[in-house]
Amino acid sequence: MNKAMRLRRFIVFTFLWSTMACGAWAAVVTGKITDAQGDPLPFASILIKGSTMGTSANANGVYRIELQPGHYQIIGHFIGFVQSVFDITLSGNETITHDFALKDQGYELSNVVVHASAEDPAYRVIRNAIKRRSFHLNQMHSFQTSIYVKGVMRNRVLPDKIMGVRLKESDKKDMGGSMGLDTSGKGVLYLCEEMADYYAAGDGKEKVIIRSVKESGDPNGVGLGSVPSVINFYENNVKTLVVNNGNTQGFISPISNNALSYYKYKLQGEFKENDVTIYKIKVTPKRLYERCFQGDIYIVDDIWAIHSLNLLATKTSGLDVLDTISTQQQYIPTDKDVWVIKSQIIYPTIGIMGFDITGSFVSVYDDQKVNVSIPDSIFDKKVRVSYDQDATKKDSTYWQSQRMMKLENDEQRNYIFKDSVRIVNEDPHRIDSIRRRNNKVSVSKIILGGLKFNSRAYKNTYTISPIIYDVNFNTVEGLNYSPCLGWKHTIDSQRKLELGSNVRYGFSNKHFNAKASIIYQVNDRKWTGRYWWVGLSGGKYISQFNGTQPVPELFNTESSLLLRDNFFKIYERSFISAVVNKNYGNGWTWKAGMSYQQRLPLENTTDYTWANKSKTDAYTPNVPTELAAANWEKHNAMLVNASVSFSPGYTYTQYPDRKEAYPGNWPIFTLNYQKGIPNILNSKTDFDKWSFKVKDDLNLKLLGSLAYTLSVGGFLNDKYVSIPDMMHLNGNQYLITSSYANSFQLAHYYRYSNTAKLYGEAHVEYHMKGLLTNKIPLLRQAHWYFVVGNNTFYANANQYYTEAFIGIDNLGFKIFRFLRLDYVHAWDAENRNYSGFRLGINPNGILKLNLKDTKASEF
Numbered sequence: 001m002n003k004a005m006r007l008r009r010f011i012v013f014t015f016l017w018s019t020m021a022c023g024a025w026a027a028v029v030t031g032k033i034t035d036a037q038g039d040p041l042p043f044a045s046i047l048i049k050g051s052t053m054g055t056s057a058n059a060n061g062v063y064r065i066e067l068q069p070g071h072y073q074i075i076g077h078f079i080g081f082v083q084s085v086f087d088i089t090l091s092g093n094e095t096i097t098h099d100f101a102l103k104d105q106g107y108e109l110s111n112v113v114v115h116a117s118a119e120d121p122a123y124r125v126i127r128n129a130i131k132r133r134s135f136h137l138n139q140m141h142s143f144q145t146s147i148y149v150k151g152v153m154r155n156r157v158l159p160d161k162i163m164g165v166r167l168k169e170s171d172k173k174d175m176g177g178s179m180g181l182d183t184s185g186k187g188v189l190y191l192c193e194e195m196a197d198y199y200a201a202g203d204g205k206e207k208v209i210i211r212s213v214k215e216s217g218d219p220n221g222v223g224l225g226s227v228p229s230v231i232n233f234y235e236n237n238v239k240t241l242v243v244n245n246g247n248t249q250g251f252i253s254p255i256s257n258n259a260l261s262y263y264k265y266k267l268q269g270e271f272k273e274n275d276v277t278i279y280k281i282k283v284t285p286k287r288l289y290e291r292c293f294q295g296d297i298y299i300v301d302d303i304w305a306i307h308s309l310n311l312l313a314t315k316t317s318g319l320d321v322l323d324t325i326s327t328q329q330q331y332i333p334t335d336k337d338v339w340v341i342k343s344q345i346i347y348p349t350i351g352i353m354g355f356d357i358t359g360s361f362v363s364v365y366d367d368q369k370v371n372v373s374i375p376d377s378i379f380d381k382k383v384r385v386s387y388d389q390d391a392t393k394k395d396s397t398y399w400q401s402q403r404m405m406k407l408e409n410d411e412q413r414n415y416i417f418k419d420s421v422r423i424v425n426e427d428p429h430r431i432d433s434i435r436r437r438n439n440k441v442s443v444s445k446i447i448l449g450g451l452k453f454n455s456r457a458y459k460n461t462y463t464i465s466p467i468i469y470d471v472n473f474n475t476v477e478g479l480n481y482s483p484c485l486g487w488k489h490t491i492d493s494q495r496k497l498e499l500g501s502n503v504r505y506g507f508s509n510k511h512f513n514a515k516a517s518i519i520y521q522v523n524d525r526k527w528t529g530r531y532w533w534v535g536l537s538g539g540k541y542i543s544q545f546n547g548t549q550p551v552p553e554l555f556n557t558e559s560s561l562l563l564r565d566n567f568f569k570i571y572e573r574s575f576i577s578a579v580v581n582k583n584y585g586n587g588w589t590w591k592a593g594m595s596y597q598q599r600l601p602l603e604n605t606t607d608y609t610w611a612n613k614s615k616t617d618a619y620t621p622n623v624p625t626e627l628a629a630a631n632w633e634k635h636n637a638m639l640v641n642a643s644v645s646f647s648p649g650y651t652y653t654q655y656p657d658r659k660e661a662y663p664g665n666w667p668i669f670t671l672n673y674q675k676g677i678p679n680i681l682n683s684k685t686d687f688d689k690w691s692f693k694v695k696d697d698l699n700l701k702l703l704g705s706l707a708y709t710l711s712v713g714g715f716l717n718d719k720y721v722s723i724p725d726m727m728h729l730n731g732n733q734y735l736i737t738s739s740y741a742n743s744f745q746l747a748h749y750y751r752y753s754n755t756a757k758l759y760g761e762a763h764v765e766y767h768m769k770g771l772l773t774n775k776i777p778l779l780r781q782a783h784w785y786f787v788v789g790n791n792t793f794y795a796n797a798n799q800y801y802t803e804a805f806i807g808i809d810n811l812g813f814k815i816f817r818f819l820r821l822d823y824v825h826a827w828d829a830e831n832r833n834y835s836g837f838r839l840g841i842n843p844n845g846i847l848k849l850n851l852k853d854t855k856a857s858e859f
Helices: 003-024 122-131 132-137 169-179 395-404 409-425 428-438 445-447 553-563 776-784
Strands: 027-035 045-048 054-056 063-066 070-077 084-090 095-097 098-103 142-157 187-201 204-214 263-273 276-287 294-300 306-315 323-335 337-350 355-370 382-387 449-454 458-466 471-474 477-483 484-490 495-506 510-522 531-544 570-583 588-600 635-646 649-653 660-661 670-675 686-699 705-720 759-767 785-796 799-813 816-828 833-841
Touching: 027 084, 045 063, 045 337, 054 063, 054 337, 054 355, 063 070, 063 395, 070 098, 122 132, 122 263, 122 276, 122 294, 142 337, 187 409, 204 395, 276 323, 323 355, 428 449, 445 449, 471 553, 477 816, 495 531
Parallel strands: 027 095, 027 098, 204 382, 382 649
Antiparallel strands: 027 063, 045 054, 045 070, 070 084, 142 187, 142 355, 187 204, 263 276, 276 294, 294 306, 306 323, 323 337, 337 355, 449 458, 458 484, 471 477, 477 495, 484 495, 495 510, 510 531, 531 570, 570 588, 588 635, 635 670, 649 660, 670 686, 686 705, 705 759, 759 785, 785 799, 799 816, 816 833
């Protein structure tokens, strides 16, 4: 063995020995942090003076920290209490117990004289903090830290009733037992721990590396998908951890540029900490239902930085789903004028369906480094969050040594309980028993929910649609029955095969129709959302003239039978189609297809109705009267179409076993092209049609949001365009609507159909999200929001349609806020004016309602 080899081995051996020796001789300091009466101070901070090291106590005030041999000053700290310092010299492998009993912070006002008519001294402090806000916001050109996160959701009370049904004590006991709760209904519902490194630099560079994660009940769980962001109160608009029905407005910081217009301030006093004067200021909103906090903020004298804060948002701050959300932060100095985050605790609470749920998301920041060079190799322009390959595989020994706060008793029980439940749920016999139970047929499934049958191991799934959607009426077929049958076969974790079939019989026109489609799809196992599929379909079936199938059959059945309004206009086609679709999972998607159709006109065959019959109130013809002069006859059509869609700015999270994409802040751009090819298999169609669409939803923060869809298109060639190939508006003539972003709420389905060389279409909605309604007592208490907008189609001065609307959004309660009511006024080029109300479903709500007729769609 040569000298160089021996030297390298000696260096490696020495390094490993010193590393193990240091670990073996690390000392442990543990204890409890309480107030003077002995009550625990939950999540109190433990700081090592002169460094950024430290930890946090758990909810019972118990702390534990490992330190190398040496002399330390250990600080026990909690907002509103006098910090306590413990001097200790550690020699090595030892465990030291020390309890902190913190005294209430005494505040002085000795240097302040407040006259009855004078401004409170707090305003001077706040004005200085506002002046320095931008400095502190931008003073860190780079920042890196290690983070320990523990997120817990707990239940405090079980409901006495669910959906109006009173629960027996035995039912409550069984419910609590199945959820791992104690006899009083208390216990942990969700538990997760994460260890991560965070890096940030100029130009928006940011990276989170999840080193380890442990999620109760799921050995492969990835936890929160990242770590809770530092809630930055130096920003004018504060983004906090709020689940608020898609409301992304944020909140007004107490030291924002315009804070004095929204807040009242009162100086509670001042105190000295490490020879630095700290001001405690009470923060109160000037008006209810503004997006403001209430609570206390502590400001460092002279440099006007945030020392700590304890701020609360409630229902009167604009919360919909959550009842309250509280944020506590503690900062520590690292250099002159530089105070960095040390700990952050977020407490959400929610009461829903009788459950009383509270949570705590604790983030402890350690080994912070400010304005230290970070290698460019750390950052990836696209991957913002990445997981170590073994992040989900750490064992209990690792967590016992690495977690920065001791688990509480109910948290330990929850890990054990959820693991036992998981083992039971993964038992093949139990899985198969549940499968057999779910396969059972019931009357409610036949009528309302549909039938679903799964084979062993769920390799095959068979479905039959419910009768409520399958039995309908229209003037062409009369009473008709159109069940949908489906089969899905899972080949493996990446590949699946789907077969769908529709049969249809009209009892008035005596027509039997049937079609089928088959799709083969391949998913990228290592990239969620990245896939391709190819499909074939064919048969003979009916279709609406408007290919988007705008008229729901159920609605048409009701309007025809009750009001004698038959908006469902259809033709019959025999067809064969092929489609291929590719989604790259990065914002790029394309689709191409070809279809050959034999189109057959249909006529009304019945005038049956429950409405009063009169000669002047007859059913309209099946062919839209507005298109009586358009090309419509029995003919063949050969069609090809292609589309490509792109949205820039996607970012990714790299999980241990896969990558997942998230949209950026850019719009979605979509280009479509369709061509009718003549003289192939007697095809008569001859046209070229194109469109280009831009769609986006802009977050305007406190001003609300602006959603828009803008499109332009037309016919490059219109030698032979039959009715199904014309450009049709996505109209609506019913009270209920489910689509807003690309539809018209009052437009007749075929009145504005065209073959224009060039047209434009715009759909714009401004969601105020409380901007004005927070000034109106009834509306602000109900959390109802105004929405205004416009939908416009324009081809030329003689062919246009526009409608303006104002509505109230966010109707409902708690998480069930999905309704919207609009008043709409419309006018067109022929000076027609009409108005109406529309009741719809909020597309951002929890309830999704698709009123489109999808049975006639090929794919």
